[in-house]
Amino acid sequence: MEHHDMPVRTAPGKLIDGRAFAAGICTEIAREVSDLHARHDRVPGLAVILVGDDPASDIYVRSKVRRTMAVGMRSFAHRLPAATSQVALLDLVATLNADGDVHGILLQLPLPGHIDVKAVLDAIDPAKDVDGFHIVNVGKLGVGRDDGFIPCTPLGCLMLLRAELGDLSGLHAVVIGCSNIVGRPMAQLLLRENCTVVVTHINTRDVAAETRRADIVIVAAGHPGLVRGSWIRPGATVIDVGINRIHDDAGSHVVGDVAFSEVRAVAGAVTPVPGGVGPMTIACLLHNTLRAARAVIENAKT
Numbered sequence: 227m228e229h230h231d232m233p234v235r236t237a238p239g240k241l242i243d244g245r246a247f248a249a250g251i252c253t254e255i256a257r258e259v260s261d262l263h264a265r266h267d268r269v270p271g272l273a274v275i276l277v278g279d280d281p282a283s284d285i286y287v288r289s290k291v292r293r294t295m296a297v298g299m300r301s302f303a304h305r306l307p308a309a310t311s312q313v314a315l316l317d318l319v320a321t322l323n324a325d326g327d328v329h330g331i332l333l334q335l336p337l338p339g340h341i342d343v344k345a346v347l348d349a350i351d352p353a354k355d356v357d358g359f360h361i362v363n364v365g366k367l368g369v370g371r372d373d374g375f376i377p378c379t380p381l382g383c384l385m386l387l388r389a390e391l392g393d394l395s396g397l398h399a400v401v402i403g404c405s406n407i408v409g410r411p412m413a414q415l416l417l418r419e420n421c422t423v424v425v426t427h428i429n430t431r432d433v434a435a436e437t438r439r440a441d442i443v444i445v446a447a448g449h450p451g452l453v454r455g456s457w458i459r460p461g462a463t464v465i466d467v468g469i470n471r472i473h474d475d476a477g478s479h480v481v482g483d484v485a486f487s488e489v490r491a492v493a494g495a496v497t498p499v500p501g502g503v504g505p506m507t508i509a510c511l512l513h514n515t516l517r518a519a520r521a522v523i524e525n526a527k528t
């Protein structure tokens with residue numbers, strides 16, 4: 227940790243390689259899956275539900291299915307038309323809740339507008355809610371209990387932070403964005419790590435004034451180039467959760483919420499996009515699915 231205030235650096239900040247970290251986690255998960263199979267003759271299973279034909283969601287679901295199978299788990303993909311009724315969706319959730327081969331259920335978001343997202347999320351068995359979006363799991367995280375499921379993206383960010391910084395106790399963390407899938411659970415997790423946590427949002431008067439005090443900046447705003455070099459305290463660790471698809475002369479590519487080269491010049495360490503948080507999200511989904519499966523398989527009487 228640096229204690230001087232002058233933004234003078236001789237080398238750019240470290241790149242945090244989320245892709246390599248995620249690959250390591252997946253190797254470990256694959257070993258545990260095969261171990262579980264050897265001991266109990268059972269294999270973890272993850273069901274993914276996709277409603278509609280949003281192209282980005284389609285790509286994410288394909289990638290989740292591929293990685294699920296790559297670690298030796300069973301993958302059950304349910305692709306439903308955009309016009310699927312809420313009743314039909316609740317029916318599918320009930321079927322998956324009752325299916326002993328399914329240990330985790332992921333309902334890909336966003337859903338079409340006619341569906342009540344809360345009602346469907348809360349119909350998922352909390353013990354199979356590997357996304358950590360069920361109100362019971364949200365509540366467990368909110369009171370600092372560790373027996374619920376933690377949403378995959380914030381969990382991935384926390385793993386990267388712990389690997390980078392070790393004990394986070396007492397560090398000043400600023401979370402930009404307060405969505406239910408990233409910002410809010412991220413803030414709860416950092417609080418659980420004994421960080422001092424500031425959450426900024428659309429009505430925050432001066433976000434840069436907040437981030438300039440931060441040892442840790444986590445940005446999940448969906449706004450390319452939002453975080454500038456001048457916003458960052460020298461030596462701070464910056465985690466970029468943004469995924470923004472940009473179309474320009476060079477074609478289509480993905481960028482984060484951080485003005486990358488500027489921020490890297492000041493930060494102690496920063497995650498790239500792609501290759502940072504994204505791969506960690508999927509690794510944590512498999513981590514949560516393994517946990518869900520173990521709870522069932524290792525406690526089964528037969």
Ligand SMILES: Nc1nc(=O)c2c([nH]1)NC[C@@H]1CN(c3ccc(C(=O)N[C@@H](CCC(=O)O)C(=O)O)cc3)C=[N+]21
Nearest residue numbers: 286333334335336357378480500501502504505507508
């Ligand atoms: N119920 C639910 N759970 C989710 O976890 C969920 C969701 N809905 N809806 C959409 C978001 C998005 N998401 C990503 C997962 C992996 C990458 C990922 O692996 N990205 C790569 C590739 C980026 C690219 O080229 O598109 C990277 O950043 O390196 C990105 C984004 C999970 N989501």
